[in-house]
Amino acid sequence: MNSPMSDRTANGQLFTAGIDVGSSAIKTVVLRTAEDDGEKVLALRTDRIRKRDLRKVIQEAYSMALEEADVAPDSVAYAASTGEGELVDFRRGHFYGMTTHARGAVFLVPEARAVLDVGALHARAMRIDEMSRVLGYRMTSQCASGSGQFLENVARYLGVALEEVGSLSCQASTPEQVSSICAVLAETDVINMVSRGISTADILKGIHLSMVGRYLKLLRAIGAEEHVLITGGLAADEGLAQAMREQAAEAEMGLTIHTHPHSIYAGALGAALWGSFRHRVLARRAGTTEN
Amino acid sequence: MTTDLAQLVERVSHLFEDLNFQSVRDWKSEEPGRHAIGYMPIYVPRELVHAAGMLPVGILGGGDRLEIIRGDAYFQSYICHIPRSTIELALTQRLEALDGMLFPSICDVIRNLSGMWQMLFPERYVRYIDLPQNFDPAVGGTFWRQELDTLRTDLGRIAGREITDRELQHSVSVYNENRRALRQLYEARSARPWLFPTSEVYLVLRAGTVLPVEEHTAIVRRYLELAPLEDDRREQDMSRVVLVGMFCEQPPLGLLITLERAGCWIVDDDLLLGLRWMGGDVPEDGDPLQNLVIAYLEQSAQTASVYQPEGRRGTWLVDSVQRNVAEGVIFCAPSFCDPALLEQPMLVAALEREGIPHTQFKYSENTGQFAVIREQAGTFSDSIRLWSEA
Amino acid sequence: MKVFIGIDLGSTTTKAVILDGKANVVGRGITNSRSNYDVASQIARQEAFVQARFKLTRDAISADSELSGVEELFLPLLDRKFRLNHHVEELDRLAIELHNAADGPRHAAYSGSLHELLDEIVGEMRQRAGKHFGALAMRKSEFFRDLAAADYMQLAEEQSDPKGITFETLTGLFDQAILPVENSTSAAALEQLIDEAMDAALEASQVSMAKRVDRLRGAVDAARAEVLDEVATVGTGYGRQRLPFPKEHIRSEILCHGLGAHTMFPETRTVLDIGGQDTKAIQVDDNGIVTSFQRNDRCAAGCGRYLGYIADEMNLGVHELGPLAEKSTCHVKINSTCTVFAGAELRERLSLGQKREDILAGLHRAIILRAMSLLARSGGIEDQFTFTGGVARNPAAVTALHDLVDENYGERTTNISADSIYTGALGAALFAQRGHQEAA
Amino acid sequence: MSNSQTERNGDVQKERSMALQKELVGGHFDALGRAKEEGRKVVYTFVPGNLTELMRSFDLLPVLPEINALQSGMRKLSGGYISEAEKQGHSEDVCTYVKCDIGMLKKGNVGPTGKPIPEPDLLLLSYTGCCTFMKWFELLKQEYEGCPVAMLHVPYQADGQVHSHYRDYIVEQLRSEVIPKLEQVSGQAYDEDKLRSNLTLSAEAEDDLVWVLESAKNVPSPIDAYFGGVYYIGPIFGAFRGTPEGVDYYRTLRSEIEERLANKQGPITPDGELDEERYRLVIEGPPNWTSFREFWKMFYEEGAVVVASSYTKVGGLYDRGFRHDATRPLETLADYCLGCYTNLSLPARVDLLEDYVRDYSADGFMINSVKSCNSFSAGQLLMLRQLEERTGVPGGFIESDLVDPRYFSAANIKNRIESYLQMLEQKRGAAA
């Protein structure tokens, strides 16, 4: 093999990176694919964008991740972007969100046959096969109700840090349903509940339940059966996962809801994995054309 | 871009962006006594209008540049967008150049719009064109002939003279010419989509809704010559798709650009069917009206609005995929478009029987955000790209 | 004196209007309804009573020819004294609540240093209180919450990190503490504050008008002594179903807005009200009777909260948005409908280097465009037009509305009054007054 | 209640006609349930433009998927059916009747009364007044692959007139398409005499129906012509036009109403008789079925009585004089189809409603705009304006759906109705 890329495949190992540019955070993954022991994750990081210059955040995140992984920038065979990847100017290729989340999901939980990706603005459900092919999907579109931002807003109105949301919600005893579905107007509802003396835990659980209601609809719409993996930022919220398990059981949907500590990196992971696959395909092609 | 092509594209873009139909006004003012007749998207026998010496003008809503202020007052949020922007155009005097309006029976929304037009603009000519859903020449054909006859008489009255068979024959031949040019354009794009990006082809086509047909044919032919001369247009590793669902409300241009950016070559579509609904040539000799009648019965485009007596829905789509060597189908229908969206499951079934990949999403003519659509189309083209090699 | 009360329990603010028997406005009150509807309506009505008391005082002074001109000096003074006292009283309560909140288990790690810091901050806030109510001071808001929040946030930002206590911790405490402060109310305490303010104002007047101070005191005492007899109350607004009133004392806000607008501007035929959580377009006839209406709710896009959310995103107060947007020279077309998506779009556009004011102008146009379709649905603008609701206080929204009305309906007389936020409450009060007349 | 024919049944009063109506509908579903065993053939068709007399003349049983859908809605089954259909790839945006039907089919085609609905032997696509009908039966055709379809295209009355070539076109289709297929499916030859005798029965029932609907011109009205009206039209729009049972039902109904009228009684509501008629309304558009009772209550609680409605004309418009005419059997069927309410042009619909407001001395009119139905809904906002202008009576506008429970927001609708009625009240106060 003589393709210009093949030198990066030294010793049968290949380094790839996945950069998932989200609306609220950049997720970066560095991956090693070795012929003998498969794929190994070398670095994972999340960088909140806040109100900073996006290009800079991406650049920094990437450098730091490579540093963490101890990989030199020019030994990366394929840097793949996903999400809002236009600003990743060092990328070699781009894969779209569902492609990468599906791939990442199968990598994290091989038996997953459906993915529920809940990010800051959207939620989407995908049905996939064991090869991580997307068979069908549904997503929320122009309304942020039930999105991560919705939850973030509620947490802000309640004065609760995002990281605490999950554990609080799990402590709820008598969850209180919100009536307003609007991510913004829910504020009134929430504040009303606070003043009626409803505990923060019960409010959060109520919010989780109303979100879950929408997600289950998405999952039902795609015909999800068995194993579902939650990916995206909200996978970190165990309260959501718990509410989801309860509701799914109640609705007798026969679903097993999974989360994975690396769920939030599913997109970035998928990008890195596809990068590795694509690199080999292209290298093979280059090889065959030269022969 | 060569200056010639750039000029051509600028001209057609300008026509596309002109919400005041200035070109139609100009055409009318060139000679006194000229008339222009508007028509809603498809199945309008433009030959009759042409034969009456009039300019048929395709009205396709207001796109994404028109702010809807009063149009919303006439339609609930769960009705598609095109009727409200069409009303907005009319209420803001942008359709002043039109002496009449034709509403073909595409769906109940357009049908009812014809009634709204009668109430809102009682002084203008309005006609609802009921297409026969019976394809027996003796039954549906007779009915259609009577409808066309009425239209012919009405137009003759507006023009102040009767439309002769000879005039009609001439119009048929002029439109045959235009249809041939458009077929060539579609074939050329299908063969080498990188030379004829759809976002550009669309504009070239769209000019045909406002320009006299003869002029439009010339533009199409010129475009066919010029586009291949661009040397920066190269083949890329993208997926070939057929795009369907857009036979009425047209997508914003940004959507077409987004699809191409997301890695999809569009090799066939149902955009601007108003210019292309007649599949082949109409015979140029013999009784011209009867020729038009038979042409409708036998070779009009299959869309969701026309009944298909035998066989399954979607054979034409499968044909198109095969003929154009497409790798997948994107259903892209206007939100709340009942005909397109009710048709979709049947088309999906047809594709699934053949194992053709497909995806679907909705738009409205004024959609401004394409992030979600880009993700969906991108994922689709990714999957074609990745899985065809796996 | 017989009085009639109208209460408009809005989603964002609660308004109260007090009328006398001849339907003259004697008092208005407004407060945040964020926390609790019942409390909010009580507070609004108490505020209105405070104002009514002041109005009586003014009337009593004007009635005495020897005191002519004094009211222009005395009342502002009285008002400032009262507000200052009230503010300080609320600050005291805020301090207590802040400390309570700081005792929560989450903050155990900070122990004493957090309390110290809070004392420092509140101390400085007390210092600043005087400034807010100086003779020439321009207050950014009439709500304690907003004034206190502005001071607190600024101080918190200055004093946070150096002491190892994060800004987020401090804001969290504030959010927690402000609720009980806003939610507690006591009519008696207010009466007391009025008394004190009157005394203080009299005190202060002594120097400048030594000779007439007795007459002044007499007038003031007379006003104090007047009994305000609440004859009837009518409630309306978004949260009206929660008012503890019998059904016949509750009116649809559409009718109240129609009647209120008609009373303020009798030639009005079309009313647009953009409140916090809903937008209404109303057509009225020459008697103020509603002939058709359209409303939008349940989605923040298109209501005042849309702007409020954007203001939060930009760390601005709602009142600052309009003036900033007015600086724009070209407005950007906003593609997102949803408030949250618009917020994201805003961030994206800012990061692409577009100007704040241009984006803001686009956002204002977007909300007004939505109102325009509602107006069109209700029947358009054929004649004189009135714009009410909180958003009518926003100059950029008003400009956008003017432009769009002009473009689409031609020139129309457009009324916007400083008091237009009270339109619904006024209408309700009028219903109360009329209902009483009819019954009598 | 002094009325001898009225008996208390729990809290709800039952009139004999109500029992009869229940019996008819129940009996029909029973007959359908037995159809296959008994070897009877079944034709699916639509309410507007239904050719019941013709089908019955071949001894065929009609199935009306719209009625199944609305019944499923009333029995709160529709939500599940709709989501089933959406899961199968049907769009959220489209007519929920279709989705309800497809969902029901996918879940085993158990009818609203719990009895199975037989598969069709023929799909008679009476394409009248609604484009969705065509897609609906095309979808069904995919499910029932071998089942023949007969298309009957009814031209739209775009300019408010029935042109003779429209009628000819329909009659031609009946001859060349519909009748041959009915013959083929039933194995019976077309029997015009039988058709004629059915048509005679139709006209008889139609006379009584019109009388009943027009009784609402009285003040107070003895009936509610919308909420009550939907029960009254059940038999004639369903499967009983041209049958002796139908004639019987309408005769009974008429005599009951005659009595109510004589006693100056108001309409019966689920909570008993309405004692004070405070508002007289005309309503355009179909009702909501999933919360039908709740919806109705919002009106009768306030003393609002619907005196005329367009929805009760979807399956045939009789109060303008049309009657089935046995002397010209096929032509009369053509005229019937052409005249169904949703086949009228928008200006004609406005004219009709305008007349209703005047003829029935209505205080107001209201439009219930349903998300499902473009045929009804597109243009209703203009209708509202035009009616306000022409009658000087204020109009109200509410939005809901037929059978999709997701689109019935009780609080919102109640708020609107209340505000609207208060507006009428205030207006009345000012006039007085």
Ligand SMILES: Nc1ncnc2c1ncn2[C@@H]1O[C@H](COP(=O)(O)OP(=O)(O)O)[C@@H](O)[C@H]1O
């Ligand atoms: N620990 C956490 N607990 C709950 N939610 C979280 C947590 N961390 C992140 N989130 C949520 O995840 C969202 C971001 O998800 P992500 O998938 O990164 O979205 P995007 O890709 O659109 O930026 C945020 O809106 C936030 O609400």
Ligand SMILES: Nc1ncnc2c1ncn2[C@@H]1O[C@H](COP(=O)(O)OP(=O)(O)O)[C@@H](O)[C@H]1O
């Ligand atoms: N001083 C101000 N400057 C600009 N906008 C304001 C101001 N005060 C209120 N608003 C706007 O008005 C809205 C509240 O309007 P309001 O009529 O009080 O609502 P509601 O009646 O629903 O409570 C706020 O969301 C805000 O956008």
Ligand code: SF4
């Ligand atoms: S309801 Fe709320 S979250 Fe949904 S679109 Fe409206 S503003 Fe956005």
Ligand code: SF4
């Ligand atoms: S977009 Fe669809 S629903 Fe709308 S008018 Fe066109 S065909 Fe009808």
Ligand code: SF4
């Ligand atoms: S669109 Fe309307 S008329 Fe047509 S099937 Fe649906 S509900 Fe019936």
